[in-house]
Amino acid sequence: MNQTAVVNENPGAQMERKSSTPQRNGRWKKNFWGYMFLVPAFVIFILFMWVPILKGLVYSFYHVDFVSGNTFVGFDNYARALTDPDVLTAVKNTLYYMALCFVLGFWVPIAFAIAISELRRFGGFVRVAAYLPFVVPGVVLYGLWRWLYDPVGPINALLGTFGIDQIAFLTDTRWSMISLVFMETWQQFGSGMLIYLAAVLSIPRDWYEAAEIDGAGVWARIRHITLPSMRNLIILMLILQVIGTSQGYQSQMALLDGGPNNTTLTYALLMVKYAFTKLDYGTATALGMLMFIVLGGLGVLQFKLNKEDN
Amino acid sequence: MKSGDRGILSEHDLKQTSNKIVYGIMVLVICAMVFSMLYPILMMMFNGLKSNTEVNTFPPHFFPQEWHFDNLKQAMNYIDLFSYLRNTIYIFVGNMLMTLVVLGMASFSISRMNVPYKKAIYFFFLMTLFIPASSYMVPNFVNLKELGLLNQYAAFWLPAGANTFYFLLLKNFFDGIHPEIFEAARIDGASEPRSFFSIAVPLSVPIFATLAIFIFSTAWNDWFWPSLVMHSDDKYTLATAIYKYVINVKALNTNIKFAILFLVSLPPIVVFLIFQKFIMRGVALSAVKG
Incomplete structure (x- = not known):
């Protein structure tokens, strides 16, 4: 603070020297570097964000052909997208996937964050272990889980010792999506857990002290202190999860390529297939636009909540 | 506890x-x-x-x-892991530099410099957050193709400067530095670029390190996008090569498959175990604020 006080005696002299140039020129000079610093980002954002976004809007009305040029086709792409029976399947699968991620996955990091915060010892080690799968590259995990889920793999071996029959986790149509969600929960809950854990640990300890003196039991303390304190964070994470899972396609693609019998064909995977298997970029962009119309509001909601949270 | x-x-x-x-x-x-x-x-x-x-x-x-x-040893000989590793490192280093220079300067400008219409410019960057990434994935690919960037590292490096999450992280960080420091530098006659590169950048090592972790893990993990953008074998990243030549190949012996997977997951695990405290703090702080 002392330093700034000393330094602040100078600006007068500095200003005098600068204001010898005409006023307008001076303002330009003052803002020059501010603008220059923004120019590269501006160009990059336009070229690689806004142009693709706008091209998405435009090309959804075109038949995209890299060789003989694009042709305007009106609403044909949308018509094709909306009449394709696979789209209905894909929407249903995506909703199923989102529901499973909620039921099997959403509460897991919250529960473990609260539990781990209560560990008196080895808390650090448990955190590292929980986060470890998140560090291993996704492709490696796909290879690993294919083997784990194998009809004669370790999971079936474990089930076998309890007398449960073999389950074809990936190829059975009833199990395929559940198996994927289970794998993803296993892989990803660690990072969510760390976020919740930071929130749990930031709750003042004396609130619990006071509640205990007032006779609140352990569950009452969790229900009336811990969870309400994390309310905003939980809602935010839920929205993030909905945004994320509604666009999910990578594990479905890598492990099963949408099969067996299209049971893991999600909406985003169908879009990817339209673009990069059928090379029908127009219809794929139309599917993307439809997705934007449905999901666009969620991003705004997330932003608003995030602002409140900070 | x-x-x-x-x-x-x-x-x-x-x-x-x-x-x-x-x-x-x-x-x-x-x-x-x-x-x-x-x-x-x-x-x-x-x-x-x-x-x-x-x-x-x-x-x-x-x-x-x-x-x-x-x-x-057999795993090393099966595919040329080192050339894929080199490609991955190229992408990581280029993306890191782009993020540092382009987003660093832009967020510094918004956070600490004099720019009229600051709010509008800020919103221009921010608005891209509201658009779900998958919805413009296909036109993004078409765009890269039309710009003639396919199968080039620039197809990763240049778009790396268009990341709103990293922009926000950097801006939040610069907002937290005391403005007096920059006032003082200005008064002592430092030009704006100088006060960015010799004051803001050295002060921002923690946030750059956090970004380095994110960018590293993206470069190391992303298999799908590189498999689209790069279409020649010698340009694939490690993850893409593993996906194409290891995971989806039936003829490969399972033990060799696992040996390759082990070799690929070892570096990130080691990096994580060394910097675990720092990485986990970074996750807790930035995953939500992003």
């Missing part, structure tokens, strides 16, 4: 039998979780050192009965 000597539970609670039982169950569940996290990853490593017949025996063994370290 240093803070305040108590959590939700107090010492007194733990003396009650019912609470003791619940606490015991909780510890057991956590132990099971830790086991389920470590077992598959360790299994992957040990499988890479078994003979092929042993990997395929049912039920599986945990430790190898004979140790086959030559598997690792």
Whole structure:
């Protein structure tokens, strides 16, 4: 603070020297570097964000052909997208996937964050272990889980010792999506857990002290202190999860390529297939636009909540 | 559990039998979780050192009965891991520099410099957050193709400067630096670029390190996008090569497959274990604020 006080005696002299140039020129000079610093980002954002976004809007009305040029086709792409029976399947699968991620996955990091915060010892080690799968590259995990889920793999071996029959986790149509969600929960809950854990640990300890003196039991303390304190964070994470899972396609693609019998064909995977298997970029962009119309509001909601949270 | 000597539970609670039982169950569940996290990853490593017949025996063994370290050598010879590693590092370094320079300067300008219409410019960057990424993935590819960037590293480096999350992280960080420091520099006659590069950048090492972790893990993990953008074998990243030549290949012996997977996951695990405190703090701080 002392330093700034000393330094602040100078600006007068500095200003005098600068204001010898005409006023307008001076303002330009003052803002020059501010603008220059923004120019590269501006160009990059336009070229690689806004142009693709706008091209998405435009090309959804075109038949995209890299060789003989694009042709305007009106609403044909949308018509094709909306009449394709696979789209209905894909929407249903995506909703199923989102529901499973909620039921099997959403509460897991919250529960473990609260539990781990209560560990008196080895808390650090448990955190590292929980986060470890998140560090291993996704492709490696796909290879690993294919083997784990194998009809004669370790999971079936474990089930076998309890007398449960073999389950074809990936190829059975009833199990395929559940198996994927289970794998993803296993892989990803660690990072969510760390976020919740930071929130749990930031709750003042004396609130619990006071509640205990007032006779609140352990569950009452969790229900009336811990969870309400994390309310905003939980809602935010839920929205993030909905945004994320509604666009999910990578594990479905890598492990099963949408099969067996299209049971893991999600909406985003169908879009990817339209673009990069059928090379029908127009219809794929139309599917993307439809997705934007449905999901666009969620991003705004997330932003608003995030602002409140900070 | 240093803070305040108590959590939700107090010492007194733990003396009650019912609470003791619940606490015991909780510890057991956590132990099971830790086991389920470590077992598959360790299994992957040990499988890479078994003979092929042993990997395929049912039920599986945990430790190898004979140790086959030559598997690792075979794994190295199966595909040219080092050239894919080099490609991955190229992408990481280029993306890092782009983020640092382009987004660093832009966020510094918005945060600490004089620019009219600051709000509007800020919103221009921010608005891209509201658009779900998958919805413009296909036109993004078409755009790269039309710009003639396919199969070039620039197709990764240039768009790396268009990341709104990193922009926000950097801006939040610069907002937290005391403005007096820059006032002082300005008054001492430092030009704006100078005060950015010799004051803001050295002060921002923590946030750059956090970004480096994110960018590293993206470069290391992303397999799908590189497989679209790069279409020649010598440009693939490690993850893409693994996906194309290891995961989806049936003819490869399972033990060699695991040896490759082990080699690929080792570097990020080692990096994580060394910097774990720092990385986990970064996750907790930035994942939500982003």
